[in-house]
Amino acid sequence: MKPITQTLTELTAAAFAQCGYDPALGVVGLSDRLDLCQFQCNGAFAAAKQYHKAPFVIAGEVAAVLAENLIFAEVQAVRPGFLNLTVTDVFLAEAAKTQMADPHLGIHQADFPETIIIDYGGPNVAKPLHIGHLRSAIIGEALKRLARAVGHRVLGDVHLGDWGLQIGLVIAELSERYPDWRCFAPDFDPETETVSALSAADLNEIYPFASKRSKEDAAFKEKAHLATCELQSGRPGYIALWKEILRVSVADMKGNYQKLGVDFDLWYGESDADRYVEPLMALLDEKELLRRSEGALVVDVAEEGDKAPMPPVIVRKSDNSSIYATTDLATIMQRQQDFSPNRIWYVVDKRQELHFTQVFRCARKAGLIADHAELAYLGFGTMNGSDGKPYKTRDGGVMRLADLIAAVEEAAGEKLAGSAFVSEPERQETARKVGVAALKFGDLINQRGKDYIFDLERFLSFEGKTGTYLLYTVTRINSILQKAGGGACQLFGIYNDADRELWLNLLLTGAVFERAFEEKAPNNLCENAYQLAALFSRFYHDNHILAEEDEKKRESWLALCRMVKKVLEKHLDVLGIETVERM
Ligand code: ARG
Secondary structure (H helix, E strand, C coil), X not given: CCCHHHHXXXXXXXXXHHCCCCHHHCCEEECCCCCCCCEEECHHHHHHHHHCCCHHHHHHHHHHHHCCCCCEEEEEEECCCEEEEEECHHHHXXXXXXXXXXXXXXXXXXXXXXXXXXXXXXXXXXXXXXXXXXXXXXXXXXXXXXXHHCCXXXXXXXXXXXXXXXXXXXXXXXXXXXXCCHHHCCCCCCCCCCCCXXXXXXXXXXXXXXXXXXXHCHHHHHHHHHHHHHHHCCCHXXXXXXXXXXXXXXXXXXXXXXXXXXXXXXXXXXXXXXXXXXXXXXXXXXXXXXXXXXXXXXXXXXXXXXXXXXXXXXXXCCCCXXXXXXXXXXXXXXXXXXXXXXXXXXXXXXXXXXXXXXXXXXXXXXXXXXXXXXXXXXXXXXXXXXXXXXXXXXXXXXXXXXXXXXXXXXXHHHHHCCCCCCCHHHHHHHHHXXXXXXXXXXXXXXXXXXXXXXXXXXXXXXXXXXXXXXXXXXXXXXXXXXXXXXXXXXXXXXXXXXXXXXXXXXXXXXXXXXXXXHHCCCHHHHHHHHHHHHHHHHHHHHCCCCCCCCHXXXXXXXXXXXXXXXXXXXXXXXXXCCCXXXX
16 A cells, blocks of 8 residues: 555646646655644745745645645645645545555555565673673564565574684683583594583573683683684584583573564574685685785775774784684675575674674675675664663673563563553563563664663653553553454544544554665654554543444444554564553
8 A cells, every 4th residue: 555645745746747847846744733734745945946936836836736636625835835735534534444454554565575684683602691682682673573564575683693702711611610521522523422411500600700710811711712713623522512502502592582572583603604704715815805914814995085094804813713804794695695685784782883884895895795785784872771871780790681671570560560450360471561562662762873771660651652651552442442342343434633633643654664664763663653652542532432422433433443553563563562452
């Protein structure tokens, strides 16, 4: 289904053309003064410059043409040159019926579906997930669902950090604690021998311990480095142990991501790109992009016009090991080979901007991906505590994601404790959903690049732009629909300002989704979901839906309630937020 603003734009463009002006001037948007008109076009101002005429004259000419069209209840040229449009309720109701019948709820599906890979999550194996991983997971998941909602083929890749020093640290530490383990013996045979099972609790204790130790103990640090190198060159006992670490760590991560309603199509890691490193180096060499610098191999990526220094990207260190940039480049090669994506989006902390600029430039120079394909770095800001500094635990440590989720769930549980609507067996599950909704919405409503303050009290409030308010609105509609007792829900007409405004908002759903996708900005959906809920609250307050005696009116309003629920749920689903039946 076409967004209503597009239908109106096409009509207005034709009217501009009929009056002898450029049709591109006929862009129509929702009016920002709904008390004056529903839609508006400001094209006459640009036309005035182009055709050297007063904007009001041009608006008047176009208005005269549009006024012939019966879909308009009112067409007005207003000084100095606005074109104000209001459609008839009959037209609005017809559009509403089309939207009600559309399985996509008025969200236009891409004419040319693209393959988009979204690289988000980025957790590191052996290290517990902490709140630094929260935003990537939440934003990436929403972008993935958003791109799918507008009809693209999207793959979410967790891109595990599974090949670096953190594994070497754990191996080195384990080898000192359990020197007798067969996996540490040079003659370990993976065909016939297995490694001892580890647990998530083991890893959660060992990694921080080993990491701290390496900062104080140079010999240990060296040992961990060596272990990393040996792992990367395939020492069988280390590979077997690495697989066990991976198994335990990934299972633990999956549990946490699942609680957040985040899931990935691809559980690839940096290690999966390893086999592309040699072909990558050969290609860079062939294209004469490699330069030796202090024993390392680098690629120059500075460009004319760079305002900040742009160091060359190091692709191989002097000790022959490859690093972060190498892995990302090799991964682009792998993705190109496996999926030929139209776009790759990276949802990573904004502090990594330089890294991605270097990687993208190098990838372009080497032609690792089609020229028309998009490589986009979507950096995000930090979640801060009330002191404006990165959120910490009470004792100043980094907060584990699992602990944060538990705290949010608990607070939501307390908030719901008084609710008579939630039965005891469903209380915990409801608290989980409400807590996660509060957390996710509180994050997603912010512009991605900005820092924000984690304020649980506010996030859980039943009022304002919160996940809690939105879930609550859905439950209110559930209760109305339940009391009405199902049955047909036909739309017969539009009856007053409140239902008209709601339908206008609903009919813009497609345009909102399109804009959110184009801007890669889920916060557009948050704002719109809030608008919709607020309009619904007003409608609900002003009209006694269930007590309405006019049968047709009552039924039309129930149809409206159903549609608000569906569209609100669609917004929430794309934001990765689950709803609750009652609360
Ligand atoms: N594991 C990385 C880190 O902890 C994040 C990975 C981001 N994705 C990427 N393709 N580099 O910093």
